[in-house]
Amino acid sequence: MRPVIAIDAMGGDRAPHEIVAGALAARDAVGVDVLLVGDDAAVRAELPGGEPPAGVSLLATTEVIAMHEDPAAAVRAKRDSSIVRAAEVVRDGRAHAFVGAGNTGATMAAALLRFGRIRGAARPAIAVPIPIAGSARRQLLVDGGATVDPQPEWLVQWAHLGRAYARLRLGVENPTVGLLSNGEEAGKGDALRKAAYARFEAEVPEFVGNVEGRDLSRVAADVIVTDGFTGNVALKTIEGAMMGIAGLVFSVLDEPDFAEISGPIKLRLLEAASDLLPDNTGGALLLGVQGVCVISHGSSSANAIVNAVRVAAACVEADVVESLAGSLRRAAV
């Protein structure tokens, strides 16, 4: 049976056009059935002939949660929104996974509220794959922004969940874990990190110790654990720094001295950097909830949706939710 992936057709800056195009492409490229969740007229306008083709179905909803709405309030108030309904069809067994590129907080909140938590999971965390320039390796940053102000023991849980997920996502048998801190030495960190460090040493397999901000951009550990506040700041800091440097490089290449010869260099740079683009990293999995929810970035193109659906389908086929639940049972944290 082909997995059924529910896709929030209204989510993201480029919805519904790119989302629906991505869903149709993913149906063939990944080999899934897709359930488009969104405004009936808006989605049909993107479908050839206005009708869902084979392998595609449509769940009409009447509300949309905008990108900057307060997540918790919006999920409570807009019960017929595409985000809430997409989470519900997974809960109800009509789809196997939920892919969304809309309001990240609302997508996480809907998944948490509709799926519920896996047994023993205190709070959810989002596992964001970070590319490394010039390397095929990825690192998973956990938590990329689901839960701020965590307790130390939640970080321990995220380490276990992150390792279980890294086996599937990174194909690593025995994933290593680093704790993001303000120095490599064991004594470094704020109160949260110091408390977590002692527990990581005692409880987390393959713990390599503290890692630093610069380790986010080089091979340091398969799973890098942090609180959702720091994780969000770090991810956006990487994005900003990369954009800044990229802008500088391209402005130099466009200078009169180089403009005539730099065309092929620019093309090659774009190709070499393509692995670093958020469209190509494949979406982030929400860890700790009783279902598969893959979050793609807010400006997702059709290609980003294909990659996110690929991740979601792999999670369904590997029964990743059971693997994650098992990791917490065995660790008994």
Place this chain on the structure above:
Amino acid sequence: MRPVIAIDAMGGDRAPHEIVAGALAARDAVGVDVLLVGDDAAVRAELPGGEPPAGVSLLATTEVIAMHEDPAAAVRAKRDSSIVRAAEVVRDGRAHAFVGAGNTGATMAAALLRFGRIRGAARPAIAVPIPIAGSARRQLLVDGGATVDPQPEWLVQWAHLGRAYARLRLGVENPTVGLLSNGEEAGKGDALRKAAYARFEAEVPEFVGNVEGRDLSRVAADVIVTDGFTGNVALKTIEGAMMGIAGLVFSVLDEPDFAEISGPIKLRLLEAASDLLPDNTGGALLLGVQGVCVISHGSSSANAIVNAVRVAAACVEADVVESLAGSLRRAAV
């Protein structure tokens, strides 16, 4: 009278060679007297003829605090270390400012313990100038790593101190302030940020609201306030991301297709990026202590020391410590 700048000659990965060379160069380039603090033989070995020339003096010390020693313990134990003695000569009025590129935590701890705090300052913070690619503008990140686990009211103090310093360092009459958070909206943030936001709105002039990680790399606010843990992670994250992209770009330019034509492009890129290098940003000022302490990065070259001495001399001449103290008196926080 020329300001006297005490320089930790033993501090940094490239000490004492680059530090002493930088001190000698700064004497002429900045117009200061320098007091080299460090091991007598090691420092003399770097001086022409083994003797301090005019405008240079030497304070011999017998201990060195290594880069990765525990700061507080090392400052307590090594009373005749170059870091501790360099702070003491400023406290005792034999020098006007302390410049160090060694163990950052120990440098800050020595300055805090020997200088004391300015009246009303709860905790120190370090103001790190962040360059913006393609712009002459700088932003000051406060705190870059002096104080983890701050109270919300300390962030308010750092905003006032940061604004007072930005007037001198950035030459901005009415500096704007942003609060680093995990989203732009007022409701975003962890408990610390939410508590701080309300106080910033009420008490901090020119508060522009929350800024995000990507705003560290583009013009967002003159002063960006955060806790020392997040600040340290963000600074090292920027460094890592920039190095990653730079490595990717240069590896493409070295590919066989481009190697013959890319020489001038590489030179121009290095020139265009030179403002982004830590050697050229000029050192970070420790805010909240009763004296001038400028911290240069750990791999400082002679040029980095010249730039740090320039910042220190400007701080002395503008009586920045009194300006900072005045900002807290007026704000009465």
